[in-house]
Amino acid sequence: MTAAQCAKYVAFARISATQARRERSELYGRMVFFAVILGVFSSLWRAVAEAGMPVAADPRSLVWYLAATEWILLSAPPIHIEIQEAIRRGDVVYRLGHPASFVLAEFATGFGVLVVRAPILGLTACLCAFAFTGWMPPLTALLIVVPFGFVASTLIMALCLGIGLLAFWLQDVAPVYWVWQKLMFVLGGLMLPLALYPAFIQQAAVFTPFPSLLAAPASFVLGTSLVTPGALIRSLILWSGVTAFAVGWMFRRAIARVTINGG
Amino acid sequence: MPPTAAAVELKQLSKSFRVGRPRGTGVGARLRDLFSRDIQTVAAVDKLSFSIAPGERVAFIGPNGAGKSTTLKMLAGILQPDAGDVRVLGLVPSRQRRQLAFQIGTVFGQRSQLWYQLPPRDTFELLGRVYEIEPRAHRRRIDTLSSVFELGTLVNTPVRHLSLGERMRCEIVASLLHSPRMLFLDEPTIGLDVSAKAMIRELLWTESERDRVTLLLTSHDTGDMERVCSRAIVINHGRLLWDGPISALRRTYLKAKRVTLWSEAERLELMLPGVRVLSSGSYRTELEIALEITPLGQVVDAALRQAAIRDMAIEDAPLDEVIRALYAASPPEGVSS
Numbered sequence: 001m002t003a004a005q006c007a008k009y010v011a012f013a014r015i016s017a018t019q020a021r022r023e024r025s026e027l028y029g030r031m032v033f034f035a036v037i038l039g040v041f042s043s044l045w046r047a048v049a050e051a052g053m054p055v056a057a058d059p060r061s062l063v064w065y066l067a068a069t070e071w072i073l074l075s076a077p078p079i080h081i082e083i084q085e086a087i088r089r090g091d092v093v094y095r096l097g098h099p100a101s102f103v104l105a106e107f108a109t110g111f112g113v114l115v116v117r118a119p120i121l122g123l124t125a126c127l128c129a130f131a132f133t134g135w136m137p138p139l140t141a142l143l144i145v146v147p148f149g150f151v152a153s154t155l156i157m158a159l160c161l162g163i164g165l166l167a168f169w170l171q172d173v174a175p176v177y178w179v180w181q182k183l184m185f186v187l188g189g190l191m192l193p194l195a196l197y198p199a200f201i202q203q204a205a206v207f208t209p210f211p212s213l214l215a216a217p218a219s220f221v222l223g224t225s226l227v228t229p230g231a232l233i234r235s236l237i238l239w240s241g242v243t244a245f246a247v248g249w250m251f252r253r254a255i256a257r258v259t260i261n262g263g
Numbered sequence: 264m265p266p267t268a269a270a271v272e273l274k275q276l277s278k279s280f281r282v283g284r285p286r287g288t289g290v291g292a293r294l295r296d297l298f299s300r301d302i303q304t305v306a307a308v309d310k311l312s313f314s315i316a317p318g319e320r321v322a323f324i325g326p327n328g329a330g331k332s333t334t335l336k337m338l339a340g341i342l343q344p345d346a347g348d349v350r351v352l353g354l355v356p357s358r359q360r361r362q363l364a365f366q367i368g369t370v371f372g373q374r375s376q377l378w379y380q381l382p383p384r385d386t387f388e389l390l391g392r393v394y395e396i397e398p399r400a401h402r403r404r405i406d407t408l409s410s411v412f413e414l415g416t417l418v419n420t421p422v423r424h425l426s427l428g429e430r431m432r433c434e435i436v437a438s439l440l441h442s443p444r445m446l447f448l449d450e451p452t453i454g455l456d457v458s459a460k461a462m463i464r465e466l467l468w469t470e471s472e473r474d475r476v477t478l479l480l481t482s483h484d485t486g487d488m489e490r491v492c493s494r495a496i497v498i499n500h501g502r503l504l505w506d507g508p509i510s511a512l513r514r515t516y517l518k519a520k521r522v523t524l525w526s527e528a529e530r531l532e533l534m535l536p537g538v539r540v541l542s543s544g545s546y547r548t549e550l551e552i553a554l555e556i557t558p559l560g561q562v563v564d565a566a567l568r569q570a571a572i573r574d575m576a577i578e579d580a581p582l583d584e585v586i587r588a589l590y591a592a593s594p595p596e597g598v599s600s
Contacts, residue, residue, distance in 0.1 A: 004395045011392035015378060015385055022380045094376040096341045099364035100393050258342065 008100050009108035016112025020077075027117060030074050031124045034067075038125075041066050041191070042132035057193065060133040061222050067129040068218035069190050072149045075121050076156035077113040079106060083164030084173050096258075103161065103251050110157045118150055137221040144229060148217035151236055155243060156184075156213055162247045168254035183208070189215030193222060209239040268353060270445055270477040271315040271338065276347035278308040278333055278501075307333040309501035310347065317444070318475040320468070322488035322495045322509065326590055330501035331481040335447050338479070339369055352444055365394060368438035372450035375430070376437055377422045383433040384418045387440055394441035401440070408436045412466055428459030435463070439470065446471070448480040452487050464490040485582035499590050513579055520559065521578040522550045528570030538562055546573075 020027075045059035057065075083106060086092045095102055130136055163180060166173045184190065186201065188210030194202050205211050211226065212235040219226040227235070283300035286292035308330040315321050325331045336342040338351050340360030349356060354363045377386045384405070391401035409418050412432045422430060431451065438446065448467070452460040468491050471478050480491060488495060488509060495512050497505040505512060521541075524531060530543040537556025541549040552562055559577070566572055 008392050008395075011389050015381065015389045018385060019378055019380045089374065090371065091374045091376065093336065093339075093341060093371055094369065094374060097339050097364060097367075097369050098393050099361045099395075 005100075009104050012100075012105050012108035013112035013115070016109040017116050018112075020113040020116040027120060030117070030121060034070060034074060034121060034124050035128045037070060038063060038067055038128040038132055042129075057196075057222050057224075060135040061137060062192075063133050064129045064135075064137050064221040065193060065218050066191060067125040068145050068149060068221055069188070069214045071118075071121050071125040072152045072214055072217060073156065073184075073190065075114055075118040075150075075153040076160065077110050077117065078160055078177075079110040079113075079157060080160040080164035080167075080173055080177055082106075082109075083161065084167040087167045096255075103247055106161055106164070107158060110161065111154065114150075114153055114157060118153060122146065122149075137223070141220045141223070144220045145217055148220070148229075148232055148236070152213045152217050155209070155236065155240055158240070158243045158247065159209075162243065162250055165247065165250045165254050168258065184210045184213065187211065188213055189218075193219055194226060195224075209235075209242070212236055212239055268317075269314040269350070270317045270319070270352055271313075271479065272348070272350045273314070273334075274312050274348040276308055276311045276334070276337065276349050277306065277345050278330075278337060278342065279304045279306050279345055280333075281305075306501050308337070308344075311498065311501065311503055312347075313496055313503065313506050315477060315479065317477055318471070319494060320471055320478040320492045321480070322492035323479055323481040323498070324488065324495055324586060325481075325498040329499045331498065332449060333501075334498075335369075335449055335479070335481065339367060339447060340364070365441060366444050368441070368443035368446045370435055370438045370446065370448045370451050372431070372448075372453040375422075375434060377430065377433055379422050382419045382421055383414070383425075383437070386422075386433075386437055387418070390437055390440050396441060404440055404442070405436075408439055411470065412436050426459075428455050428462070431455060431459070431463060432466070435466070439476075442474070443476065445477045445479070448478065448482075450482055450484075451480065452482065452484055460484070460486065461490075467491050485586070489582060497586065497589055504589050509582070513582065513585060518555055519551050519553050522552055522559070522562065523576040523578075524548045524550070524566055524572055525574040526566065526570040526572050531566055531569050533562065533565055533569075535562060535565060 042059075042063045045062050049059045083092075086095060092102075095105065098105070126136075126142075136142075159180070160177070163173050163177050166176055170176070187205040187208050189197065189205075194205055194211055194215045197205075205215075212232060216226045216232050216235070281302050282305050284303055285296055286301050311330070311334065323331055323334070333342060337344050337349055338356055340356030340363055343357040351363055352366050354366075356363050376390075377383055378389075387405050388401075391398065391405075396404070405418070409415070412435065414429075414432060414436065417425060417429050417433065422433070425433065435451065446467075451467070452463050455463065464487060467478065467480075470476060471491075478491065480487060482488060493508060495505065495507070495509045496503070497512075505515075507515075525547055527546070529546055531548040533540060533548070533550065535557050537553035539551045541551055543549070548566075550562065552559060563572070563575070
């Protein structure tokens with residue numbers, strides 16, 4: 001890819017970041033949601049600990065774990081909705097007509113939103129988790145979570161792109177997204193570390209990208225990480241490759257679909 | 264491409280779509296539809312051939328579902344034809360889409376490429392990168408087009424605050440930023456008020472005339488066609504019905520004139536063959552005269568025999584009616600299972 005071609009996608013990311021900065025209401029909504037979730041769960045874990053129920057980890061670190069998984073999830077923009085709307089409105093004809101890759105342009109557009117959201121939501125996560133627990137994990141753990149979480153968020157967004165491409169076939173991709181999201185909540189260990197799940201769920205999760213997206217990056221705050229950083233890097237590279245291949249294949253099929261069924 | 268070559272050349276271009284249709288309204292039919300659809304093949308474009316010279320302004324006309332947008336999308340390389348040849352500016356759109364994208368512009372009246380929350384200038388700058396335009400030249404181009412299209416402060420106003428007419432001017436500027444040699448316009452004046460339409464038509468004509476941009480314009484508004492274009496291509500059911508100058512379209516298909524007479528008598532009784540009285544009363548009579556049956560002079564003579572004529576206006580029937588007559592004469596759509 002030449003410098004001029006790269007500049008196109010940087011420009012898509014930049015304009016999208018500019019727009020994301022203007023659309024503050026959605027960001028504020030996510031921040032409030034984040035604070036409420038962490039508030040509720042910190043109370044829950046405190047109650048569980050006070051009741052003497054067995055928890056495999058410190059309730060304070062569980063709040064930080066949830067802060068990390070939610071940060072990863074909420075930072076990823078739901079670009080499948082934007083793609084679906086562009087297909088429905090027909091604006092996709094402009095995007096397909098540009099001398100740029102549709103998939104890379106959509107990815108860059110989503111990435112622009114991600115780079116605006118991730119730092120603000122990350123700060124919100126840290127402040128809320130600290131306010132509710134009065135405790136902080138070691139700084140080294142947080143420094144590991146941040147880059148892995150950012151990459152995981154990017155990968156979640158890329159998977160949303162794939163779901164968005166389904167709009168070339170389906171009228172509404174929301175049901176697919178909901179199923180995918182619920183699987184990610186369970187198999188990714190959104191609320192609880194995977195180690196607290198029944199064995200069969202843990203075994204099933206291994207064959208999916210979800211643990212690498214949520215549980216593994218967030219588990220560094222627990223002190224007992226799910227995988228080593230090296231293993232997580234390998235896993236993220238593997239799933240990034242699989243996602244890139246799948247999205248590219250789907251787009252080629254989608255274009256063929258446009259050819260068959262019209263725009 | 265040599266300067267004499269056609270800007271657009273279509274030879275026997277065809278495109279079909281497979282469409283799932285419900286089998287019926289009964290319970291059995293609906294149950295069967297759940298498992299397998301009744302797929303039919305609809306010919307959207309059927310052996311369409313025409314060519315457009317560089318700098319020409321052509322109206323591409325047809326009723327809804329005639330195949331206009333499908334043809335435009337094939338010309339832009341977004342859809343692949345099933346059969347036939349298509350060349351735009353010497354390139355094959357489906358195979359050389361990106362190369363072609365640098366040389367063509369598209370305006371879809373009901374779609375937008377402007378970023379809704381941001382001022383148009385942001386989209387213009389993005390498009391400069393997308394079309395790989397040298398930044399200084401791009402800024403000059405933005406300034407030139409902003410001045411021609413009288414954008415003024417609009418370039419710095421968020422798109423969500425613009426009226427439809429203002430937005431459409433910005434959409435056209437966005438499509439012209441990379442100095443395309445060919446512009447495809449799909450209903451560019453849809454939903455606009457009379458003055459916004461007039462402005463867009465004038466600007467399109469001027470821009471095409473100045474930079475010799477070839478225009479292919481689809482519209483249901485005959486005003487767009489008459490003010491901007493000199494030639495019309497009419498299609499229906501994907502087939503070519505007419506290709507020639509708009510004036511010739513009128514001459515060929517216009518078998519009637521609209522005549523309005525202001526007379527000394529309150530109403531005129533003109534019972535002549537080929538003459539239809541559209542309205543009569545208040546010293547004003549409106550007629551439609553089939554000239555092949557009764558010459559105009561004969562009608563005027565008959566009117567003068569009844570009363571003195573104070574004034575008279577002779578008009579062609581609206582282009583809308585000419586086109587409606589053309590559609591009515593076209594053979595029905597081809598559908599195969």
